[in-house]
Amino acid sequence: MTLRGRRGVAELLFLQSLLLTIKGELRLTGQPEPVVGLVGQQCVLPCRLQPAGSVADKLVEWTRADMDPTYVLIYRQRRLEPKEVNPSFKERMELFEQGPENGDMSLKLNYPKLSDTGTYTCKLVMDVSSQFSLEVPVVIGAVSEPQITLERSLDKLVFKCEARNWYPKPEMEWRDSKEQIVPHEDISPVQDDEYFSILSRITVEMWASDNYTCTVRQLDIRETRKTNFTVPEIYKKYVSLEIHLTNIVAVSSVVVVLFLVVLVIRAGRNRRRRTDETDGAGMPLRESQQSEITRLQQQVELQESEITRLQQVELQESEITRLQQVELQESEITRLQQQVELQESEITRLQQVELQESEITRLQQVELQESEITRLQQQVELQESEITRLQQVELQESEITRLQQVELQESEITRLQQVELQESEITRLRQQVELQESEITRLRQQVELQESEITRLQQQVELQESEITRLQQVELQESEITRLQQQVELQESEITRLHQQVELQESEITRLHQQVELQESEITRLGQQVELQESEITRLRQQVEPLQHESCSKVSADS
Known part of the structure; x- marks a missing residue:
């Protein structure tokens, strides 16, 4: 089949779906997958009327069958009715401001909790005999950013990654700078108040990689969080210096031991020479021994200076360790300060929300009072008009008597x-x-x-579709398919015009x-x-x- 023939078939299929849509009746639509929300973050439960139209004067009900009372939100005659709503949902559920005017009954769930997971039902009551409903499944989860800490074990590095307060239970994965998976050891997860906290660690060579990534994911709620950790260059320099100093100390210790062995051997030989030599040769022997002792003393002093230098190196090493600990503490303090700032901003936001909620409550009370005042004023006006009417009646009666x-x-x-x-x-x-x-x-x-004309045209379209299907088997009849497509387009425009007239x-x-x-x-x-x-x-x-x-x-x- 040629490209034009395939394009014609695709267009016919689109026209067929369009005709089915035109023939459809009123219905409620949402989304094919469950709605996923996170604790503390607003989520929207979709529910829309198709074809779109105003439902501002109708009855809209959101319910959840596994709760008592089952009502989540009630919207009737352009206003919410909170009296029959379940207390756990009060002041947390609302519709979009202009939503009902456009047929949008989507529900905004504020400050979700894990207990909000369930199946919600959107119900639209047009009149006594016309009602529509739609089920919307909702899954609420909880996430947090994973935290990585670094430890050292001899010439290896130990990384720990901890993720707190997740729900449902997540999975953890480690990767190096080359995006290769690093095997890790899982530590038993902890469950506290419905939330899960997991911990894992990896042990790697010192110079295996400069960067490691800890990834935490939960497939049910389609959430992933990553944290990268780059090994500081100063830490590597410090470790290499420490290993070098350790090697120097080991070699120096071996040299000192060998030197002492040599001294012991030489002392034994000198002792034997002194017993064998005569008294006439005593003076040159003493001088040679004295020079040998002086040389040995110099070597001992050199060794002592080397030991002093090594002690200074050890002191420098301890100072570097202390500085590294100070840097780690400063980074930890910075992280804690950032967490404190985030918590303070969150507290400020919550306080603003509480102030807004109290202001909304006060405004609602003011509106109720104003409506009550308006109602009383209307009653007073009615009573005054009634009194005026009675007075007019009395005047008319007196006028009638007088006439x-x-x-x-x-x-x-x-x-x-x-x-x-x-x-x-x-x-x-x-x-x-x-x-x-x-x-x-x-x-x-x-x-x-x-x-009936639309039905006839649709039957003609179906006949033409079957004709096109037959013509598709022969590539030489593409011109006939083009002609039929043009007829279909003309009939489609005719159907559109008739629909507009209807x-x-x-x-x-x-x-x-x-x-x-x-x-x-x-x-x-x-x-x-x-x-x-x-x-x-x-x-x-x-x-x-x-x-x-x-x-x-x-x-x-x-x-």
Whole structure:
């Protein structure tokens, strides 16, 4: 198959996956692998609505089935509801600020703990009959930086690497400067409060390598930490000097022993010569012995000076050892100071977090107080409006009593006319509702026709895919494949256009539904007003009838 044919097949496969995506319904998506977090570091549990859309006015629930209460977070009508949430998760869980507006219900877990490991469920309730859920497994681990220390054993180096407070139990590995694995000896791990601490050591030749790396990794949480250690040059010089001085001392000791043996042999020979020689030759013999003694004394003095020099070298060696220990102590002090600074910065950060949490709590209390004040103000305003209305009613009653019978009848006629107008308005709104419902029915029919058209086009695409599969067996029919691909692209654009039309019509249907609901509410309100006005008319008629009888009686009396 040629390159063009393979590219055409790949494009067709992409179109097929695109069509499947277009045909898909609403669903929740996350990530294929478990969410991995570290103790003390924020992690995010993904949960998104596909296709994206606002869920700000819906009900979002995060739960964990192995806990009681099971609720981790509840989001309803654009606000969080912390009352039913498990106490261990309060003030540690939150959503992204604009997340629900964009269909993102991902959960931010602050200051995770090892006990937060488990399976969480993201649930979206659109309405009573439409609910979606997604399970999100979470694994929380703990890590730290490994620490390397150096010791010496004769002409070898001993390195120790320690990693504290890991979870789950990690593995350790040593490598030299050539990235070759160095065999190590594991020391029994220690488990303290669910955390693991491991220790290993290696013993290497003095000049085997200048740099060693200790690597600690945990595959379950996909975490790795490395620490490098470079052997100081001054340490190597000191060790070489120490070995050299040791060799010098050993050679000097052998020389001194040999010299003493020679002296003993010579003394024995001289003693024998003195017994064999005559008294006449005594004087030259004494002179030779005296010169020999002088030479031996000089050699002894040279040996003593050499021993003094060696003692000075030993003192220098001890001084170098002391200086090296001072350097190691200074490096340890520097490391401890860095740890203290890190801990102080962490304490400062935690204090800032506590201040922020207290400020958030105070602001929440202020918001509650403001909402309570607003509610009381609304109640006061309602009561004032009710008092005003009652006062107006009293004024109207006094006005009605004061008005003449003609004014009462005119107001009665005016109210009857208003009732008739409102009834005609209700009739007109009902006719509009019927027209809009018929329009909705027509749009739905169009949507169904367009969906059937989409189905037909998809069937055509499938037929064309089978045709392309047949044409792929013959390389000479590539031009036919190109033509079919162009038809597929045209049909894809047609499908996209139809989908856009469907979306526009669905939005139009939604808008018409909203208008219908508003008009129905308006009809209900007008019906209530009509009932109130009818009751008011009945009451006024009851008040007018005695006045009419009284006026009639007065007229008859006057006549």
